[in-house]
Amino acid sequence: MLGWRDSILSNQSFQRFVGNFALTRPIARRRAGALFDLCAGFVYSQVLFSCVRLKLFDQVADGPLNSAELASRLPLSVDATLTLLDAAVSLQLLQRRSDGRYGLGSRGAALRGNPGVVAMIEHHAMLYDDLRDPIALLRGDVGAGQLAAYWPYAANRKSANLPRQAIAPYTVLMAASQPMISQQVLSAYSFRRHRCLLDVGGGDGSFIAAVAAETPKLRCVLFDLPAVADQASERFRAEGLSSRAVAIGGSFLANRLPEGADIVSLVRVIHDHDDADVMTLLRAIHLSLPIGGTLLIAEPISGVRGAEPIGDAYFAFYLLAMGSGRPRTFARLRDMLTEAGFGDIALRPVAMPMLASVIAARKSDIDVNQT
16 A cells, blocks of 8 residues: 555656646645755755854844844845845744844744754754765764764763863753753653652753752752762852752762662663663662652653654764764663663653653562562
8 A cells, every 4th residue: 555655656747736736736835845845954954053153143133134234243245144134034033024124033033032952053063064974974984073072971981080171062052951851851740749859960950950949848969970060069059059959970880879869860861872871870770769769761752753853863863973872762761661670661741752751660669680
């Protein structure tokens, strides 16, 4: 049946017919447009990158400006400015206003209100460079690129020794994008029944700060590389959380996890690591938790309905370029959690699975790691 469908859709005569027939023409146009968007996607992304790098959205945030006014504020000629403005309008990043002026479009306004996404757009310059020959990347014919250097803990067995300057860039990026992830987690799970949270790989403490604001009685422990934990300690002091939040430095591949928490969170951690390291981490968490303790995982998951391009295309190639980790389906993560000794494994509904899905699991009564 699918073979028949494929032969019909690829037939040029059929394509001409549905394009000309009144009842099928709208469908043909939508599908043709979607196909062209795939072909032109890189150009669209470069238009967006140019707008962000030139801070074009900030320029018009206080009111619309004409092309000459914008050209005087950008390092571009008037003609080049017009080219960028018209491209941005076509992508709904900008909108034409009266008297030849340009203001924020619906997408541009949304981006300006989300600094985490803007930070990722700037960061993508490294990804584009690493993907300049995607077939060589798939074949493994290219060495470590810019992303591998940007995330120095990836596939690094001595990551605990990384200095502060090595971890600073990615820590800032993760912190910028953390609020939108934290919102997804807090909407899917309440921490109020817990007494102590251990956030493994918690970065500069952004996630703990968000949870602490929602759960005033919760004690919090952050575990991350020593240089990262130092930054988290500074954040906890600055936000008045030092009395109930502490940051501990170490590596889950080399050090025992702190004990005493009844819930452990992994926020955008597992997909960065290969299977063997993930199992090491899951077993370490299982060991640190009491019977009935909870593990919460938040990250993009492969195969989630409505978010397939993010998990199966974007992160698949991003992590390939990074040189560590892979997107995993819920079924695969459930199998790994079960092998590590967890039960009651559930995928919790979230508003935007393209940002992160949330999995909750409980430490089973039977410790499979000691049998």
